[in-house]
Amino acid sequence: MSVSILRVNSAGMPVEWLNWQEAVCLHARDLVSWTYGEEVMEVHGGYSRFTGEQTVVKLSSIMACKGKVVGLERKRPPLTNRALFRRDHNVCMYCGETFRECDLSRDHVIPISRGGRDIWTNVVTACKRCNARKGDLPLDRCGMELLALPYKPNHAEYLALTHSGRILGDQMAFLKRQFSSHSRLLEDATLVAS
Numbered sequence: 454m455s456v457s458i459l460r461v462n463s464a465g466m467p468v469e470w471l472n473w474q475e476a477v478c479l480h481a482r483d484l485v486s487w488t489y490g491e492e493v494m495e496v497h498g499g500y501s502r503f504t505g506e507q508t509v510v511k512l513s514s515i516m517a518c519k520g521k522v523v524g525l526e527r528k529r530p531p532l533t534n535r536a537l538f539r540r541d542h543n544v545c546m547y548c549g550e551t552f553r554e555c556d557l558s559r560d561h562v563i564p565i566s567r568g569g570r571d572i573w574t575n576v577v578t579a580c581k582r583c584n585a586r587k588g589d590l591p592l593d594r595c596g597m598e599l600l601a602l603p604y605k606p607n608h609a610e611y612l613a614l615t616h617s618g619r620i621l622g623d624q625m626a627f628l629k630r631q632f633s634s635h636s637r638l639l640e641d642a643t644l645v646a647s
């Protein structure tokens with residue numbers, strides 16, 4: 454079973470996704486300060502030599518760990534096509550149509566050949582047709598318009614974008630609190646498990 458647990462710091466700031474083995478390790482090392490959300494898994498361990506009882510760890514969908522997580526705000530979310538397409542909901546930012554991942558491409562709003570950089574704020578999702586049509590022209594020369602401005606996801610948004618499956622409702626609620634107000638992920642229901 455594949456289940457992801459959202460690790461947050463003691464103040465409730467999302468940190469990372471854990472698999473159940475990592476979550477059990479943190480429990481065993483007594484590093485969990487609180488848990489929240491629905492129970493997603495029950496893990497049975499060894500039997501105690503003293504009481505003869507089997508240890509059971511109940512994993513909740515969200516867990517806070519002791520200790521400080523440093524540099525989280527400064528951490529830059531790496532730019533990948535997958536995360537980029539998800540940021541833009543698989544919608545071409547020029548023609549507005551929705552495409553499968555394999556039919557999409559990364560378009561540099563200011564083309565690399567004209568000094569544009571390969572960074573979140575200069576890239577949008579584009580279908581291959583629109584990308585080819587735009588070529589390496591800047592926006593004002595190709596007669597095309599952007600449907601929405603590119604933005605750099607913050608850490609919570611990035612966690613939502615890079616999660617491989619559906620995110621549980623309570624996890625998403627936690628992440629959303631940290632989303633920036635311009636985030637297009639705020640209305641995205643497809644990321645959440647029903």
Ligand SMILES: [Zn+2]
Nearest residue numbers: 545548580583
């Ligand atoms: Zn297009």
